[in-house]
Amino acid sequence: MANNNYAENLFTSSGAILNGHFLLTSGLHSPVYWEKFRILQYPEYTSRLCQMIAGNFSNDEVEVVIGPTTGGIILSYEVARYLGTRGIFAEKTHAGNRALKRGFEIKTGERVLLVDDVLTTGKSIMEVVDVINRAQGKLVGIGVLVDRSEKALDVDAPLYSCIRSETITYRPENCPLCAEGIPLVKPGSSEV
Numbered sequence: 001m002a003n004n005n006y007a008e009n010l011f012t013s014s015g016a017i018l019n020g021h022f023l024l025t026s027g028l029h030s031p032v033y034w035e036k037f038r039i040l041q042y043p044e045y046t047s048r049l050c051q052m053i054a055g056n057f058s059n060d061e062v063e064v065v066i067g068p069t070t071g072g073i074i075l076s077y078e079v080a081r082y083l084g085t086r087g088i089f090a091e092k093t094h095a096g097n098r099a100l101k102r103g104f105e106i107k108t109g110e111r112v113l114l115v116d117d118v119l120t121t122g123k124s125i126m127e128v129v130d131v132i133n134r135a136q137g138k139l140v141g142i143g144v145l146v147d148r149s150e151k152a153l154d155v156d157a158p159l160y161s162c163i164r165s166e167t168i169t170y171r172p173e174n175c176p177l178c179a180e181g182i183p184l185v186k187p188g189s190s191e192v
């Protein structure tokens with residue numbers, strides 16, 4: 001992607017790309033971890049990335065932008081600001097899925113852009129797709145800051161990423177970092 005270097009420089013200069021030995025939510029180990037809130041703490045950087053996402057979907061007649069908590073709150077707000085639409089977020093429920101709260105709604109047939117920070121397994125994104133489908137909204141696209149997925153999402157909508165960076169992962173029993181005796185770190189942010 002043409003913007004890959006520019007976007008990656010923003011992540012690098014904010015210290016969001018960590019190198020070491022990390023335990024991912026999937027249980028796999030990785031030498032790289034993207035600490036997304038290190039970039040989300042800089043409104044200027046976040047805004048530029050959101051502008052890239054908004055620009056990609058500027059001709060799709062988006063009516064509402066939605067993201068999953070927590071990073072998605074910031075991203076939906078900022079992308080919606082560029083597109084001149086509402087920006088809402090979907091929160092976790094006790095049942096383990098996601099729902100609209102706080103008086104947010106998606107109307108039947110409304111054109112929805114889904115945004116998120118780091119796409120890895122796609123779990124959060126698919127939970128929001130479910131929210132959109134239940135409301136009978138029309139998903140017009142998905143925009144993420146970083147696409148680290150290993151397999152394509154099972155969604156009938158285009159995906160745009162500011163950065164495409166494939167995940168390097170090792171199973172614990174085959175992990176060369178474990179073999180070197182490097183301490184394993186479980187990163188602090190909760191959602192993947």
Ligand SMILES: [Zn+2]
Nearest residue numbers: 029175177178
């Ligand atoms: Zn390891």
